[in-house]
Structures are given as structure tokens and as C-alpha cells.
């Protein structure tokens with residue numbers, strides 16, 4: 152079993168939501184955190200809150216779609232802490248919409264998902280994860296670090312209407328744990344650096360809450376446990392995935408029993 156005490160987590164998208172909850176959990180268990188986000192004001196507020204918890208925390212502004220930013224972030228973690236033990240590339244966005252929207256009255260398409268709407272989600276949720284994981288893995292290997300790469304997929308990876316961009320990004324990313332575990336196995340690294348993903352259902356973060364009360368009510372009707380997942384519950388699952396060294400190469404769902412589009 153791995154211990155969180157004194158281990159170093161690099162968390163992107165750490166300015167809010169699940170990333171920030173994970174950071175709180177990590178410092179609460181004696182770990183150290185490098186928090187990265189594209190939004191500087193969010194980062195500053197997050198860091199202040201973590202320091203109030205006596206957390207050993209550094210921050211870096213980083214756009215995960217930018218290769219140099221990701222490289223700088225990984226270097227900074229090594230400079231500041233000498234190692235990386237957990238990589239949590241949690242920066243992500245949604246830009247929902249139907250691929251094509253026919254008008255109810257005429258039956259003709261009046262609106263389409265734009266190319267930017269598709270590509271910007273893929274860039275952050277997929278390419279950004281690739282860059283973060285590649286740069287951090289390189290430093291972990293070169294600095295002889297032990298730990299976990301923990302990605303964040305979604306129940307959306309199974310296919311959600313209105314999310315062809317988001318669902319595709321999460322479905323593609325869900326194969327990373329298998330590929331990375333197999334590649335590390337080939338090089339004799341798989342026992343040292345494991346890779347998994349968590350796939351939450353609807354979590355009570357700003358990303359979900361911005362849909363408004365009416366839509367939230369409809370979402371919750373579909374969840375057997377009758378509520379959103381708490382970000383702290385996702386963080387606790389990640390803590391267990393980190394500690395338990397038999398867990399590798401898999402996607403772990405956490406969704407309160409949700410079955411998309413049905414009441415089970």
C-alpha cells in the first residue's frame with residue numbers, strides 16, 4: 152500500500168471543482184500539491200484555502216493545451232518538490248449542443264455544433280490530458296518516482312445526447328489506462344507507475360451546477376441514490392486507487408447507480 156503522507160500530487164484544473172476537492176483531500180492526508188489552472192484568480196483563491204489547512208502547496212498558471220506550459224509545469228513540480236507521485240489531469244470543459252438541430256416546425260436543420268465547439272473540447276479534455284500525462288510521466292521515470300496517473304473520464308464516455316464533443320473526448324481518454332499500463336509493462340515500469348481513470352456521473356461542481364435548478368432536478372431523477380455525487384467522494388475514491396497498488400489499467404465508475412436514459 153502507498154502512503155499519501157509526503158507524496159506529491161500534480162493536479163490540473165485545480166482551481167475549482169473536483170481538482171480542488173482532491174487537493175484538499177491530499178493535503179488533509181499529509182500530501183503536497185502542485186495546483187495548475189488556466190484561471191489565475193481561481194488558483195490564488197484555491198491556494199489560500201489550502202494554506203489555511205496548513206497544506207504544502209505551490210501553484211502554476213498553465214493552459215493544458217499548450218505544450219510548453221505542460222513541460223514547465225512538470226519541471227516546476229520536480230524543482231519544488233523533487234518528485235511527482237500522483238498525476239491528476241482534471242482540467243476539462245463542456246460545450247454541449249446537438250450535432251445537428253432540426254427545427255421542430257419545419258424539420259429543417261437550423262443549428263449545428265460548430266467546429267470550434269467540437270475541437271476546443273477535444274483540445275482541453277483529450278490533447279491536454281495527453282500533454283500533461285506525457286510530460287509528468289517523463290519526469291516521474293527520469294526521477295525514479297513511484298505513484299499513480301489518475302485520469303478523469305465520465306459516464307459521458309458511454310455516450311450522452313448533446314455531448315458528441317465531450318463524450319468523444321472522454322471515450323478516447325478512457326483507453327489511456329490500458330495503453331499506458333501496457334507500455335509501462337513492456338519497459339518494466341508498471342509496478343512503479345500505475346495508470347487508472349475514474350468515471351464519475353453527475354458531480355456537484357460549478358460545471359454541473361451551471362445548468363440550472365430545473366435541469367438539475369431532471370438529472371437527479373435519473374440517479375438511484377437521489378442526489379449528485381459529492382466531489383469529496385470522488386477524491387476519496389482516488390485516495391483508495393492511489394493507496395491500493397493492485398489497481399491498474401482500469402476505469403472505475405462512481406455514479407450513484409446512474410444508468411443513462413433509464414430508471415434502471
Ligand SMILES: NC(=O)c1ccc[n+]([C@@H]2O[C@H](COP(=O)([O-])OP(=O)(O)OC[C@H]3O[C@@H](n4cnc5c(N)ncnc54)[C@H](O)[C@@H]3O)[C@@H](O)[C@H]2O)c1
Pocket residue numbers: 163164165166167168169170187188189190193213214215216240241242243244275276279303304305306350351352353354355356357358359
Ligand atoms: N462535474 C461532473 O459532474 C463531472 C463528471 C465526470 C467527469 N468530470 C470531469 O472532471 C474534471 C473536472 O470537472 P469539474 O466538474 O471539477 O469542472 P470545473 O469547471 O469545476 O473545473 C474545471 C477546471 O479546469 C480549468 N480549466 C479549463 N480549461 C483549462 C485549460 N485549458 N488549462 C488548464 N485548466 C483549465 C478551469 O479553469 C476549472 O478550474 C473535468 O475533466 C470533467 O470533465 C466532471
